[in-house]
Amino acid sequence: MSPALTNFKTIPMLWLDSALLTSPSRSAGTLCDSDGQVFVKPCTQAEIDFYELTKSKYPDFADLMPLHIGNLVLSGPGEMDIGDIGDGLQTDPEQVLATIQEQVANAARECQTEDTITWVPSQGKKIQTNMSVVLENQTNGFKRPNVLDVKLGTRLYADDAPKQKQERFQQISKETTHHNLGFRIAGMRVFRGSQDPSELDDREYKNYDKDYGRFTVNDDNVVNELKRFIFNEAAGIDEDLGKAVCATFARELGTIIDVMSDHNIRMYSSSLLFVYEGDGEALKDAIRLNTEYAKRSTGPPATKRIDSGIGLDDEDQALEQLPPPVLKLKLIDFAHATWTPGSGPDENTIKGEIERPHGRTRESIGVLTAPHIQIDATSPKTASFQTNTVHSSTRIIVLKPSWEWRFEVPAGRKITVKALSGTAEKDGVELALRNAYSFSAIKSKILTWHGCELEVDGRTDDEFVAEYASPAANPANAHVNLHARLNEMRTAAMYERREGPRVLIAGPPTTGKTTLVRTLASYATRQGFEPIVVNADPKEGMLSLPGTLSASVFATVMDPEAVDGWGTTPTSGPSTVPVKLPLVYYYGRNLPDDDPEFYRELTSKIAGTVSGRLSEDEAVRSSGVIVDSMGVSEKSKIGEDLLAHIVDELSINIIVVLGSNRMTAELSKRFSTERTSLGEPIQIVGLDRSEGVVERDEGFLEYSREQAIKEYFFGDARRALSPQIQQTDFDALVIYKASDYSAYEKATLSRDEPSSVMQHWTLAVMHASPKDPPEVEAGRPDMGTA
Numbered sequence: 001m002s003p004a005l006t007n008f009k010t011i012p013m014l015w016l017d018s019a020l021l022t023s024p025s026r027s028a029g030t031l032c033d034s035d036g037q038v039f040v041k042p043c044t045q046a047e048i049d050f051y052e053l054t055k056s057k058y059p060d061f062a063d064l065m066p067l068h069i070g071n072l073v074l075s076g077p078g079e080m081d082i083g084d085i086g087d088g089l090q091t092d093p094e095q096v097l098a099t100i101q102e103q104v105a106n107a108a109r110e111c112q113t114e115d116t117i118t119w120v121p122s123q124g125k126k127i128q129t130n131m132s133v134v135l136e137n138q139t140n141g142f143k144r145p146n147v148l149d150v151k152l153g154t155r156l157y158a159d160d161a162p163k164q165k166q167e168r169f170q171q172i173s174k175e176t177t178h179h180n181l182g183f184r185i186a187g188m189r190v191f192r193g194s195q196d197p198s199e200l201d202d203r204e205y206k207n208y209d210k211d212y213g214r215f216t217v218n219d220d221n222v223v224n225e226l227k228r229f230i231f232n233e234a235a236g237i238d239e240d241l242g243k244a245v246c247a248t249f250a251r252e253l254g255t256i257i258d259v260m261s262d263h264n265i266r267m268y269s270s271s272l273l274f275v276y277e278g279d280g281e282a283l284k285d286a287i288r289l290n291t292e293y294a295k296r297s298t299g300p301p302a303t304k305r306i307d308s309g310i311g312l313d314d315e316d317q318a319l320e321q322l323p324p325p326v327l328k329l330k331l332i333d334f335a336h337a338t339w340t341p342g343s344g345p346d347e348n349t350i351k352g353e354i355e356r357p358h359g360r361t362r363e364s365i366g367v368l369t370a371p372h373i374q375i376d377a378t379s380p381k382t383a384s385f386q387t388n389t390v391h392s393s394t395r396i397i398v399l400k401p402s403w404e405w406r407f408e409v410p411a412g413r414k415i416t417v418k419a420l421s422g423t424a425e426k427d428g429v430e431l432a433l434r435n436a437y438s439f440s441a442i443k444s445k446i447l448t449w450h451g452c453e454l455e456v457d458g459r460t461d462d463e464f465v466a467e468y469a470s471p472a473a474n475p476a477n478a479h480v481n482l483h484a485r486l487n488e489m490r491t492a493a494m495y496e497r498r499e500g501p502r503v504l505i506a507g508p509p510t511t512g513k514t515t516l517v518r519t520l521a522s523y524a525t526r527q528g529f530e531p532i533v534v535n536a537d538p539k540e541g542m543l544s545l546p547g548t549l550s551a552s553v554f555a556t557v558m559d560p561e562a563v564d565g566w567g568t569t570p571t572s573g574p575s576t577v578p579v580k581l582p583l584v585y586y587y588g589r590n591l592p593d594d595d596p597e598f599y600r601e602l603t604s605k606i607a608g609t610v611s612g613r614l615s616e617d618e619a620v621r622s623s624g625v626i627v628d629s630m631g632v633s634e635k636s637k638i639g640e641d642l643l644a645h646i647v648d649e650l651s652i653n654i655i656v657v658l659g660s661n662r663m664t665a666e667l668s669k670r671f672s673t674e675r676t677s678l679g680e681p682i683q684i685v686g687l688d689r690s691e692g693v694v695e696r697d698e699g700f701l702e703y704s705r706e707q708a709i710k711e712y713f714f715g716d717a718r719r720a721l722s723p724q725i726q727q728t729d730f731d732a733l734v735i736y737k738a739s740d741y742s743a744y745e746k747a748t749l750s751r752d753e754p755s756s757v758m759q760h761w762t763l764a765v766m767h768a769s770p771k772d773p774p775e776v777e778a779g780r781p782d783m784g785t786a
């Protein structure tokens, strides 16, 4: 049988061999590469799909899983039955590693030993598999890995499991710690885990097979049994060292619970895989080396330099220098895992990860840190230590004038940035010196005009210093010039008591439009102007949820840490940065072309309100308007028409086109003879796109949108928010849903009845009489969101 990799470069593959792994195990279907770095696990297409979807759409969740390197197709498709994968496993203690390491062929083994029917999402029919996932081997790099597999959940079967299977698994759950605690020890392996040499294998491991977790471990002894995994004087792991391991696992588990709580997923029979260095001396060495590494490190593990204009990749070098691992904790086995949007967090799985000790504000204390284990977090000896999986290092980045530090932080990770000296700004907002700013799920930049020193703590996914020979070489220079020109116009307008510039920022997708709008708004407020900013791009919300169009006066500083990059509203709770009060219209769709009529109607309404505000408020009038528009591809006729509608309605007199000569030329032609409603000519300015502007994939954007929704309802980590609860009878509510737009069906809204399907929906609340027709409802501003 010759393996062929689908999306992974060829690597020498061997059948799993005792000489290559930390434990001998020769299990059918299981492969390992020659240096033990990867682990190949036979699986179904559903599991491959789950890995791939998670990697592309939910990167923070993918961080909780073993790294998915690719997929493997074995030759002779159709020859292998998933039920065959488990042949020969389980009986010999030496073979238990297969259970423990990534639960190789877990589903199949369960099927063979616990049920006669193969449990795969095919209604119990046996399916054939010639596929495997190629994963990072979690035990790689350890000298003597101790491994513990904890199967999670009270319920162990998915909805599509056959009835017999369901009954069998219900029975298992009832008879084991699954029932009350929501988890069970599925396998364990401890270096020198017994004083009796006859209980150890030839590599000095004591192996606990799955029967141990089913028949020996119960609710009363589970904590003591778990202690066997960690507190092991015979291997040199004393009380202090063991407590430090527990505390570090608890911290990692906290992250897993936090991320899982943010997602809508259902997992059955998944596990947590705990791995740590089981040799006390090697463990102490690894802790020391990791601590030294963290202290010594002045740069992130993967820093790209652009010295002499040549990109140097330090990644390989940095990886070689990494200290040995101390411990790892991953979620594994996704044979029965699916993403279930709208279903809420997976309480069944999370239950197994949580113990609720009294008096702790945070509930994310895991099985290994149950109160009985008594971690003394105050003793320096027992404090948790840094592992290289969550390695972070403090480093200083020195930027010369007009340079940018560009960075990407994935969802679920956080960095803090302090400007130590000089001046630094993020999207036009100047960073206060020595103030720590936190950023998560972000792709952005810090720019300096005069040079600065930044202190950065935390691991980024990518970062890069963009060096420019002179300020003029940085496209941001054009933004400053544009701002200077707008300010001249504002000052003139102030003296003449008329309207200041109304600017529309347009361009194809991902050209830096929103960044420029934020920068211009921030520069204006820093100089005492009070422009109205209009967000005409429903894809991302401004001071409101995604799917809305909004406008707000910006008279005070913006909040660079805000999840949407703009700031907060009074509904987001108390804030150190002044809040803004936006006018919001609910559009309910991603793109303007999804319902152009309704989009036109709403932008006209916003324009009406903006015009009212301009005429009432002198300071706002002379400051003018800045509009962020949707990305319009160069050949989109409808996109161009919608832009023209915004230009007309908001009396735009300056159109800035980013990153497209063609669009600049077309708009110049279109507006060359037109005048605004105030009789001014319409100027078109073409600006270059910065090469720093980055694509944000759908997974990243979806996560950002989810965070914006969460922040809207619950505040953020910096401020607690108690959402207002107002109870209303369902009879008093009229609920409308955006109907599917078609050229024939012009109705924007269709009536919907309250039902359980609406759980986790966000509803825009509008003040209207229940008798009002949908057209009237649709055009009203939101009072808020429920």
Ligand SMILES: Nc1ncnc2c1ncn2[C@@H]1O[C@H](COP(=O)(O)OP(=O)(O)OP(=O)(O)O)[C@@H](O)[C@H]1O
Pocket: 404, 406, 407, 442, 443, 444, 445, 508, 509, 510, 511, 512, 513, 514, 515, 516, 537, 539, 630, 631, 690, 691, 692, 693, 694, 695, 696
């Ligand atoms: N110079 C830069 N360096 C690094 N990142 C940047 C830079 N300019 C913009 N970005 C980032 O690139 C991403 C895309 O930029 P932005 O949202 O401004 O583009 P856009 O044209 O508004 O996109 P869309 O068409 O999707 O609305 C953002 O995450 C932004 O923070």
